[in-house]
Amino acid sequence: MQYQSKAAIRPLVAALVFAFASAGAVQAQDAKPAADPAVANQLDPNSSEKDAKLIDKYQAVKVEDGKYTDGDGAPTYHITNDGKKFDWYAYSGYRRYHAECHVCHGPDAMGSTYAPALKDSLKRLSYEEFVGIIAGGKQDISSSGTNVMPAFGDNKNVMCYADDLYVYLKARASGAMPRVRPGDKEDKPESAKKAEKECLGG
Amino acid sequence: MRAVHLLALGAGLVASAPAFANDDVLKRSADPAQQVLQTVDYANTRYSKLDQINASNVKQLQVAWTFSTGVLRGHEGSPLVIGNMMYVHTPFPNIVYALDLDKDGVIVWKYEPKQDPSVIPVMCCDTVNRGLAYADGAIILHQADTTVVSLDAKSGKVNWSVVNGDPKKGETNTATVLPVKDKIIVGISGGEFGVNCHVTAYDSKSGKKVWRGYSQGPDADMIMDPEKTTSLGKPVGKDSSLKTWEGDQWKTGGGCTWGWFSYDPKLDLMYYGSGNPSTWNPKQRPGDNKWSMTIWARNPDTGAAKWVYQMTPHDEWDYDGINEMILTDQKVDGKDRPLLTHFDRNGFGYTLDRATGELLVAEKFDPVVNWASKVDMDKGSKTYGRPLVQAKYSTEQNGEDTNSKGICPAALGTKDQQPAAFSPKTNLFYVPTNHVCMDYEPFRVSYTPGQPYVGATLAMYPAPNSHGGMGNFIAWDGVAGKIKWSNQEQFSVWSGALATAGDVVFYGTLEGYLKAVDSKTGKELYKFKTPSGIIGNVMTYQHKGKQFVGILSGVGGWAGIGLAAGLTDPNAGLGAVGGYAALSNYTNLGGQLTVFALPN
Numbered sequence: 001m002q003y004q005s006k007a008a009i010r011p012l013v014a015a016l017v018f019a020f021a022s023a024g025a026v027q028a029q030d031a032k033p034a035a036d037p038a039v040a041n042q043l044d045p046n047s048s049e050k051d052a053k054l055i056d057k058y059q060a061v062k063v064e065d066g067k068y069t070d071g072d073g074a075p076t077y078h079i080t081n082d083g084k085k086f087d088w089y090a091y092s093g094y095r096r097y098h099a100e101c102h103v104c105h106g107p108d109a110m111g112s113t114y115a116p117a118l119k120d121s122l123k124r125l126s127y128e129e130f131v132g133i134i135a136g137g138k139q140d141i142s143s144s145g146t147n148v149m150p151a152f153g154d155n156k157n158v159m160c161y162a163d164d165l166y167v168y169l170k171a172r173a174s175g176a177m178p179r180v181r182p183g184d185k186e187d188k189p190e191s192a193k194k195a196e197k198e199c200l201g202g
Numbered sequence: 203m204r205a206v207h208l209l210a211l212g213a214g215l216v217a218s219a220p221a222f223a224n225d226d227v228l229k230r231s232a233d234p235a236q237q238v239l240q241t242v243d244y245a246n247t248r249y250s251k252l253d254q255i256n257a258s259n260v261k262q263l264q265v266a267w268t269f270s271t272g273v274l275r276g277h278e279g280s281p282l283v284i285g286n287m288m289y290v291h292t293p294f295p296n297i298v299y300a301l302d303l304d305k306d307g308v309i310v311w312k313y314e315p316k317q318d319p320s321v322i323p324v325m326c327c328d329t330v331n332r333g334l335a336y337a338d339g340a341i342i343l344h345q346a347d348t349t350v351v352s353l354d355a356k357s358g359k360v361n362w363s364v365v366n367g368d369p370k371k372g373e374t375n376t377a378t379v380l381p382v383k384d385k386i387i388v389g390i391s392g393g394e395f396g397v398n399c400h401v402t403a404y405d406s407k408s409g410k411k412v413w414r415g416y417s418q419g420p421d422a423d424m425i426m427d428p429e430k431t432t433s434l435g436k437p438v439g440k441d442s443s444l445k446t447w448e449g450d451q452w453k454t455g456g457g458c459t460w461g462w463f464s465y466d467p468k469l470d471l472m473y474y475g476s477g478n479p480s481t482w483n484p485k486q487r488p489g490d491n492k493w494s495m496t497i498w499a500r501n502p503d504t505g506a507a508k509w510v511y512q513m514t515p516h517d518e519w520d521y522d523g524i525n526e527m528i529l530t531d532q533k534v535d536g537k538d539r540p541l542l543t544h545f546d547r548n549g550f551g552y553t554l555d556r557a558t559g560e561l562l563v564a565e566k567f568d569p570v571v572n573w574a575s576k577v578d579m580d581k582g583s584k585t586y587g588r589p590l591v592q593a594k595y596s597t598e599q600n601g602e603d604t605n606s607k608g609i610c611p612a613a614l615g616t617k618d619q620q621p622a623a624f625s626p627k628t629n630l631f632y633v634p635t636n637h638v639c640m641d642y643e644p645f646r647v648s649y650t651p652g653q654p655y656v657g658a659t660l661a662m663y664p665a666p667n668s669h670g671g672m673g674n675f676i677a678w679d680g681v682a683g684k685i686k687w688s689n690q691e692q693f694s695v696w697s698g699a700l701a702t703a704g705d706v707v708f709y710g711t712l713e714g715y716l717k718a719v720d721s722k723t724g725k726e727l728y729k730f731k732t733p734s735g736i737i738g739n740v741m742t743y744q745h746k747g748k749q750f751v752g753i754l755s756g757v758g759g760w761a762g763i764g765l766a767a768g769l770t771d772p773n774a775g776l777g778a779v780g781g782y783a784a785l786s787n788y789t790n791l792g793g794q795l796t797v798f799a800l801p802n
Contacts, residue, residue, distance in 0.1 A: 074760065093646065094659070096659075099466040099482075099645070099658055099660075100446040101655060102660070103394070103654075103656075104763075106324070106763045107661065107662065107763065112328075112762045112763040113276065113328065113757055113762030113791055114276075114277070114329070138322070142321075145273060145274050145275055145294075146294070146295075146319050146409050147322070148319050148320065148323045149323055150323035150653075152653070154650050154652075154653060155650050155653040155654070156650065156659075157647045157650075157653070157654070167553065181605070181641070181661055200648055201648075
């Protein structure tokens, strides 16, 4: 049950952080402080999919035990070694995505004939909206048919990894991560191990 | 003219099998002017005796008429033709249209069930439906939400309806039904949701449940007799399934039955395959997981299992065993044998004696298949009948959280449900195939009723070091276990084939082409690009003395996940976009029937 209460609280916390961070973000834009080398991304210089604006927006500003957050206080990715090394959550998100999501949303979040490309959706969706949709589901009715996404609120295989999925999809949306399986990765943080155990309930 | 034709053929068949089967279905399926079963005949040959359209004139084919279904989802299966009426089905919401061919396809009636849309996301891989069946004046529809409905063919009025499963537990349906004798046989989907799957017989007049046989569990649940039910010639013994699962895991065991059914009136046996065991993480379910991934022969009256053969014990790759069982009579070593040929997802083409379940042939029908070196055919061997798994490609041996690379075929199989055809004129099978490989990484998952229960990460790509395409259309000799010819296709061939007495074989492609090829050589004789990608099955019928060929367009299904994406090139460097163009550059969503004929 823990994963549920966690999922419910998390967006609130995120929203609070967002309120503070957005005020600071304006200054940051003006001042452009030197990026913290500890959290700076080193992306693949040859990749052509990069969206400079989103990459800037999703740049990590803080790290706590292997978990990165961006200027909005939302979880984000961290990529180094010319795009070869990924933070644990982006890597884990890749794995979970290709188990739980790809049968509808397609490989590498590219979409399918019956579900949208999440690499595009995540250009718009906030962290709160994202968590809300995976927990509560979604229904789109149009003249050509009905698209329905199930509610995963009860599904530990999804909800326990909501942040991982979000981080991975953000990396896909900004083009920071091309259509590849993450090869090298940062070690699995202790806090991730602990959270996973608590959430899955043994 | 047609009536005489029908009578003559009907009389011939009735004489050879008087008291068996469903006389109406037998009679009408012997008349090539009509199509009453999705499988064309009980033997699942998908062979039509019509020969007006033949290898020399097929190049003149033209579009005769078209019909929009009004639904933009994956369209599998095909329409039926009974007398002057055509019956067209759609994916969810599973509309049925009755069209009068005498009146230029005017809609005589339309049936649209009201189904809870919450069933949509529970259906793995799109909301396809593989079509209607006809028997004794009724059209049988098996809806997405597992409701089986008998409709009066003339009026569209509901004769009866019965609910076969519970979508809230992940139980859904995509398959067609088998009308046999006075029964309607139905299967169920939900292998990715940990459903304990089964086959059920309903009384065709009342919809009353007659029997249900599960794919796993206690002998009684499976309608198995430890002494009389055999596997590879030997009695299966007591608790043959329970012994191969840890604890209660069989209760969420999968073994789903979403494929095709065939029936032999002479032996009075029906045949089908069971699907993957749940979850996709093999480490979490030790044992052979019987009888998932199995060819089943059952008595249609009682459900009693006569024989079983498990093709992929302890599945590690999601190689569902549900593909069609094609029944033919051919000579093996100079002796006439009743055969069953099956092209499995696992990449082996099996030929068995369908009376006894004896394994005669098991050979790869795509040379890139690598997860097993071969199937052990040595009767004296301890591993007789089992695939010899290659350690390198064993996701069980490599273990959880290890990415096993370069496994061929991918989870969608060397062939999925798209049915093959058989021509008695060439004694060849015509098989639509996938030429796709994968990386597969299993990991631990927890089970929640009604939620997906997958437990593996997949990445799929065109077979490396081959022609770069993701499909082949092949001709297969089922007795020799050899490919006769093979046509390369850019995308997986996801359409059911049709062979005809005109020496033509038809199939559709994901780009939307209807193709006609020479049955002897595979040479392309005709192609036409329909409005959307084809995952439906080619059908043919005759109306007022003229032969027509029909195909549903409407891309989707498992194949639809490649539509927007394309698949990545495994050989491309990190960061490079795959060299394979996305299907979305070739076609778009659709829902249309296109009917072809020769010019007048």
